[in-house]
Amino acid sequence: MTKKTIEYEVSRTPELGMDFRPTEGVLSAAELPEPDFGSENMLINIGPQHPATHGVLRLVLELDGETVVRCVPHIGYLHSSFEKLGEYRDWNQIVPLTDRMDYLAPLIYNCVYVMAVEKMMGVTVTERCKVVRVICMELDRVFSHLLWLGTWAIDVGAFTPFLYAFQERERVYRLHDAFTGARITTSATRVGGMMADIPDGWAEGVRQFADTLPNTLDEVETLLSTNGIHLGRTQGVGVISGEDAINSGLSGPNLRASGVPYDLRKDRPYYDYETYDFEVPIGEHGDCYDRYLVRMEEMRQSCSLLHQALDRLPDGPINVDDPRVVLPSKTDCMNDMESMIHHFKLVMEGVKAPEGESYFAVEGSKGELGMYVVSDGGSKPVRWRVRPPSFVNLSAISKLVEGGLLADVIVVNASLDIVLGEIDR
Amino acid sequence: MSDDLKTSGSGLVGGLFGTGTPTFLTTKVDFVVNWARRNSLWPMPFGTACCAIEMMASAASDQDLARFGMERMAFSPRQADVLICAGRVPYKLAPVLRRIWDQMPQPKWCVSMGACASSGGVFDVYSMVQGIDTIIPVDVYVPGCPPRPEGLIYGLMMIQEKVRGESLTRHAEHRFEDPDQAGRPEADDEEVRALSGPFGNSTRQEESAGLVSEGGPATPRPLIP
Amino acid sequence: MTELVQSEPEGVGAHPTVPALREAFGDSILRHEVVAGDEHVVFVEPLRIVEILRWLKETPAHLYDFLSDVTAVDYGGGRPIQVVYQLYSIQHRWALRIKAELPISELEIDSVVPLWDAANWLEREVFDMFGVTFRGHPDLRRILMPETYAEGHPLRKDFPLRGRFTRAEQTRRALSREPKDYYIPADLEAGGEPQLVRWQETPEGPSEESNDR
Numbered sequence: 001m002t003k004k005t006i007e008y009e010v011s012r013t014p015e016l017g018m019d020f021r022p023t024e025g026v027l028s029a030a031e032l033p034e035p036d037f038g039s040e041n042m043l044i045n046i047g048p049q050h051p052a053t054h055g056v057l058r059l060v061l062e063l064d065g066e067t068v069v070r071c072v073p074h075i076g077y078l079h080s081s082f083e084k085l086g087e088y089r090d091w092n093q094i095v096p097l098t099d100r101m102d103y104l105a106p107l108i109y110n111c112v113y114v115m116a117v118e119k120m121m122g123v124t125v126t127e128r129c130k131v132v133r134v135i136c137m138e139l140d141r142v143f144s145h146l147l148w149l150g151t152w153a154i155d156v157g158a159f160t161p162f163l164y165a166f167q168e169r170e171r172v173y174r175l176h177d178a179f180t181g182a183r184i185t186t187s188a189t190r191v192g193g194m195m196a197d198i199p200d201g202w203a204e205g206v207r208q209f210a211d212t213l214p215n216t217l218d219e220v221e222t223l224l225s226t227n228g229i230h231l232g233r234t235q236g237v238g239v240i241s242g243e244d245a246i247n248s249g250l251s252g253p254n255l256r257a258s259g260v261p262y263d264l265r266k267d268r269p270y271y272d273y274e275t276y277d278f279e280v281p282i283g284e285h286g287d288c289y290d291r292y293l294v295r296m297e298e299m300r301q302s303c304s305l306l307h308q309a310l311d312r313l314p315d316g317p318i319n320v321d322d323p324r325v326v327l328p329s330k331t332d333c334m335n336d337m338e339s340m341i342h343h344f345k346l347v348m349e350g351v352k353a354p355e356g357e358s359y360f361a362v363e364g365s366k367g368e369l370g371m372y373v374v375s376d377g378g379s380k381p382v383r384w385r386v387r388p389p390s391f392v393n394l395s396a397i398s399k400l401v402e403g404g405l406l407a408d409v410i411v412v413n414a415s416l417d418i419v420l421g422e423i424d425r
Numbered sequence: 426m427s428d429d430l431k432t433s434g435s436g437l438v439g440g441l442f443g444t445g446t447p448t449f450l451t452t453k454v455d456f457v458v459n460w461a462r463r464n465s466l467w468p469m470p471f472g473t474a475c476c477a478i479e480m481m482a483s484a485a486s487d488q489d490l491a492r493f494g495m496e497r498m499a500f501s502p503r504q505a506d507v508l509i510c511a512g513r514v515p516y517k518l519a520p521v522l523r524r525i526w527d528q529m530p531q532p533k534w535c536v537s538m539g540a541c542a543s544s545g546g547v548f549d550v551y552s553m554v555q556g557i558d559t560i561i562p563v564d565v566y567v568p569g570c571p572p573r574p575e576g577l578i579y580g581l582m583m584i585q586e587k588v589r590g591e592s593l594t595r596h597a598e599h600r601f602e603d604p605d606q607a608g609r610p611e612a613d614d615e616e617v618r619a620l621s622g623p624f625g626n627s628t629r630q631e632e633s634a635g636l637v638s639e640g641g642p643a644t645p646r647p648l649i650p
Numbered sequence: 651m652t653e654l655v656q657s658e659p660e661g662v663g664a665h666p667t668v669p670a671l672r673e674a675f676g677d678s679i680l681r682h683e684v685v686a687g688d689e690h691v692v693f694v695e696p697l698r699i700v701e702i703l704r705w706l707k708e709t710p711a712h713l714y715d716f717l718s719d720v721t722a723v724d725y726g727g728g729r730p731i732q733v734v735y736q737l738y739s740i741q742h743r744w745a746l747r748i749k750a751e752l753p754i755s756e757l758e759i760d761s762v763v764p765l766w767d768a769a770n771w772l773e774r775e776v777f778d779m780f781g782v783t784f785r786g787h788p789d790l791r792r793i794l795m796p797e798t799y800a801e802g803h804p805l806r807k808d809f810p811l812r813g814r815f816t817r818a819e820q821t822r823r824a825l826s827r828e829p830k831d832y833y834i835p836a837d838l839e840a841g842g843e844p845q846l847v848r849w850q851e852t853p854e855g856p857s858e859e860s861n862d863r
Contacts, residue, residue, distance in 0.1 A: 615818075
């Protein structure tokens with residue numbers, strides 16, 4: 001297993017731009033002796049409707065001057081009861097719910113849900129389907145990180161990267177659109193395969209995207225990576241050590257920025273990830289700047305993975321040849337009574353899953369994304385549970401911001417890359 | 426400025442069209458007021474879920490909502506004209522939405538973006554508001570799950586059309602909102618029942634679950650003491 | 651569930667931790683199943699859950715240091731509710747699922763927050779959705795539903811999909827919540843009264859926060 005540690009191209013005392021961090025010999029704001037005015041702490045409420053909370057997160061902060069004494073997050077303002085709704089849906093009908101849960105990386109959610117169901121049912125998908133799903137998941141990892149990049153830049157005070165990021169995102173939107181017919185709510189997977197095979201020319205479109213994205217990332221990095229304001233606002237802010245991060249359940253880029261090399265694509269490989277050649281970026285300091293670097297590098301690695309997957313894309317059917325789960329072809333339905341009855345039964349009654357349960361986790365864009373499905377032998381799940389990476393990541397926010405400054409709360413929140421649809425579910 | 430005034434001697438230089446002698450334009454007050462209003466719509470983005478991402482996409486480089494020269498995203502409800510409610514609204518968020526609406530000054534309009542905001546969408550469940558029109562008045566519904574940016578832009582243009590047809594004399598009467606009703610639901614009980622009754626797939630779900638006897642809502646229980 | 655077996659399941663690679671767990675805790679390990687091919691599930695005595703998880707987390711040969719998930723499953727029909735812990739050992743790359751069954755009449759189990767901070771919100775969610783009380787949890791209150799939610803625990807099987815109250819009642823209750831209900835008592839203690847203007851039913855008519863017309 002190859003792992004890579006990011007070498008900082010910029011030193012911790014940047015020569016470019018201005019350095020706003022306290023240097024040695026100068027007391028930082030926190031160290032200055034504070035005269036006792038007999039003041040009392042202030043309560044500040046951020047959200048649930050606030051442009052910097054990435055949705056409807058609400059934070060109640062207790063402030064002593066500008067220092068955060070305590071931070072109490074309140075969530076649930078977007079609770080849409082997906083898991084309850086799932087108990088009233090067939091196995092395949094749940095797929096459209098999954099992409100409305102994390103609308104930043106819909107294809108990853110589509111894929112991991114059906115992967116969990118297939119594992120429980122003992123269905124093995126075709127080679128072509130595996131590679132197509134890998135392409136989908138890596139494409140959406142980039143898709144999600146690009147949105148994070150745009151909002152992150154806005155939150156640290158830069159607007160231009162947002163426009164760069166959305167220009168690239170529009171290209172992914174068009175790819176989604178060409179494949180699935182929708183820009184965000186893709187619903188592209190089915191138990192046993194995909195909704196359809198990839199259209200002609202789509203692979204070329206993805207290849208072109210993977211070719212040119214690194215150029216844009218380079219341009220964005222010239223704007224941010226050595227920018228004095230950016231460095232000053234992010235380095236040493238929201239630091240969490242590797243041990244604390246594991247204890248708090250952080251996963252994904254947030255955990256790796258703290259120096260823990262835990263990536264499910266390497267550690268619990270699925271879909272032949274062990275045969276792909278890619279590296280997992282690891283941070284050193286566990287601060288906001290490292291999370292930024294890790295995600296930027298992950299996007300480049302995903303581009304490389306996209307190329308490798310496209311190179312090995314095999315021919316053959318996209319769906320398994322298993323009449324229990326896959327609908328017969330339209331021609332058969334129209335010409336053959338048995339196929340039509342079969343089609344009717346599969347659509348009306350839904351796919352039947354045997355009794356059992358399965359927990360299947362992949363490396364989502366936000367962290368360890370697991371789906372836990374329990375079946376009692378019927379066509380609807382007894383329980384469909386999502387192991388929500390952002391939910392667990394966000395639960396560490398109090399630890400990250402307490403003792404810091406009020407302005408850093410926004411930066412820390414942005415660096416965690418949360419999506420409220422999945423936190424509240 | 427004073428130089429110009431002195432040279433002209435007539436008080437006004439360069440009217441609406443060109444320079445020279447003062448020019449005049451006669452029109453209806455309604456037209457001028459509506460012209461000003463519809464070309465300076467300031468949206469208040471109330472984004473919650475997937476639709477908010479499409480709203481961001483419409484404001485970003487490719488779609489560029491600002492190309493009409495009339496929108497300026499106002500993140501404070503006090504300085505906004507159009508509330509764009511993008512995404513699903515659970516009951517926990519409903520009072521927040523209502524409060525933001527109450528805080529917006531008149532005249533104000535509301536765009537309900539997406540299926541969930543308009544009708545609850547697929548989320549016919551215990552936690553979701555079945556259409557924000559039970560909470561606040563809505564002017565334009567944009568269908569889609571989520572609507573494409575073109576849809577949102579068209580929705581805003583529909584608001585402009587609506588403003589064009591309004592009349593100052595009748596505006597107050599149309600738009601009157603009783604301050605005592607601030608923080609109250611827009612729709613009464615019967616209306617909520619009619620708007621949010623189970624239909625289609627939802628009815629089938631309830632029957633198959635055997636939890637609801639005759640499709641009617643369960644009887645309220647007393648409050649927890 | 652797959653067939654319940656008392657002995658070690660056959661035909662799959664035995665899990666390295668399960669025999670050691672049996673040795674260390676004996677009768678508290680109720681049974682062991684293998685599901686979906688290679689996933690090992692161990693049912694344990696709920697009373698000793700913290701002890702067992704602490705052993706799993708801290709024994710050097712096992713080191714299940716990453717708590718992926720805490721959740722619960724209600725099978726309906728008055729059957730016991732299962733509390734499910736998904737564990738993972740980053741060092742050994744082993745996964746293990748621990749389950750504790752709680753009778754529906756007595757939904758109480760010890761909290762594992764002292765072991766993992768990650769369990770904090772996950773246990774709150776299980777409390778909110780299933781009504782399982784976690785003894786010793788530092789801050790056990792509803793997390794997704796409003797604090798004053800009066801309809802019960804939504805993910806229980808006996809909870810109707812559309813809620814217990816009518817839509818009109820649900821809407822009315824949602825909008826008539828007091829601003830103070832949005833704060834927890836600890837908030838109010840810290841900062842005094844939240845700076846909210848009461849904007850309904852003030853004696854001298856509508857206050858400053860009403861509409862500008």
